[in-house]
Amino acid sequence: MLEQSAPEISSETILGASVPAAGKTVADVVAAARAVLDQRGVCLVRGFPTEPGKYLEFLRGFGKPLDNYASRSELADDDPHPQINRVKYKPPGQYTRKSVHYQEGELRPHSARSWRTPRPACFAMLMVDPGWRDTPEGQRGESLVLSWRHLFARLAARDGETFTRHFERLTTTPIQFAANNVREEYTDIPLCYPLPDAADAYDVGVRLKQDITEKLPDLKGEIDDFDAYTEAVDYLVTNAADPAFQAVFPMDSGDLLLIDNNRMAHGRRNIVGMRDDAINPRELWSVTVE
Numbered sequence: 001m002l003e004q005s006a007p008e009i010s011s012e013t014i015l016g017a018s019v020p021a022a023g024k025t026v027a028d029v030v031a032a033a034r035a036v037l038d039q040r041g042v043c044l045v046r047g048f049p050t051e052p053g054k055y056l057e058f059l060r061g062f063g064k065p066l067d068n069y070a071s072r073s074e075l076a077d078d079d080p081h082p083q084i085n086r087v088k089y090k091p092p093g094q095y096t097r098k099s100v101h102y103q104e105g106e107l108r109p110h111s112a113r114s115w116r117t118p119r120p121a122c123f124a125m126l127m128v129d130p131g132w133r134d135t136p137e138g139q140r141g142e143s144l145v146l147s148w149r150h151l152f153a154r155l156a157a158r159d160g161e162t163f164t165r166h167f168e169r170l171t172t173t174p175i176q177f178a179a180n181n182v183r184e185e186y187t188d189i190p191l192c193y194p195l196p197d198a199a200d201a202y203d204v205g206v207r208l209k210q211d212i213t214e215k216l217p218d219l220k221g222e223i224d225d226f227d228a229y230t231e232a233v234d235y236l237v238t239n240a241a242d243p244a245f246q247a248v249f250p251m252d253s254g255d256l257l258l259i260d261n262n263r264m265a266h267g268r269r270n271i272v273g274m275r276d277d278a279i280n281p282r283e284l285w286s287v288t289v290e
């Protein structure tokens with residue numbers, strides 16, 4: 001259960017509440033991380049072993065790790081484990097199907113498996129190799145977390161009626177969209193949906209697809225008052241992309257970030273994929289937990 005007044009989510013508060021894993025059993029790390037996750041919606045574990053078995057043992061403390069994309073798609077299957085997505089830059093030509101996670105560039109705030117029902121409770125990232133960190137700030141693949149409740153509370157205060165109109169539309173319009181690479185069951189709940197243990201009116205779940213803006217035109221016939229809906233989605237996407245609302249920090253090898261996938265979005269800053277002939281070795285293992 002979240003606190004009544006939401007604790008501030010910033011890079012400082014995330015790093016300040018981090019859980020050290022060194023010298024602890026996985027069960028002890030789960031217990032410590034659970035307390036932080038329940039209170040803040042996000043927990044950073046530091047010094048976690050970069051071993052698939054230990055990582056999944058940890059995640060099973062929070063639910064059922066879902067199969068990775070590759071095992072249910074046509075993406076190249078070189079992942080370290082059936083439930084782990086290896087997020088690593090691949091030069092053009094080295095993947096069979098495009099996934100944004102294999103490319104350079106940033107990932108704007110989004111949700112894990114935004115199309116899926118039931119909504120997966122958690123999302124986890126374990127940094128194995130942080131890759132090049134001597135690139136300029138904002139070009140290091142820094143990780144990004146955004147609290148939807150914080151965003152909505154601040155937008156309500158800033159924009160008043162405009163926020164209320166868009167929020168109303170986002171919470172009441174059913175929408176269904178498919179995954180780019182994954183075949184599974186699709187939900188048709190609104191992009192913003194109620195949570196059983198909501199702390200206030202802005203404490204809703206959000207399922208945002210990384211490329212929702214490009215997908216919307218295909219759904220024109222299925223959405224009421226499409227132009228107003230598009231405006232509401234643009235409002236959500238644009239404000240979520242504003243760095244003022246984001247917690248951004250670089251992850252070291254052994255940093256494990258666990259987030260509430262209903263209440264928080266994740267993303268990253270730009271990655272430089274290649275310099276001369278060298279390939280950025282950055283490697284992160286992501287897992288969605290239901």
Ligand SMILES: [Fe+2]
Binds near residue numbers: 110111266
């Ligand atoms: Fe993602």
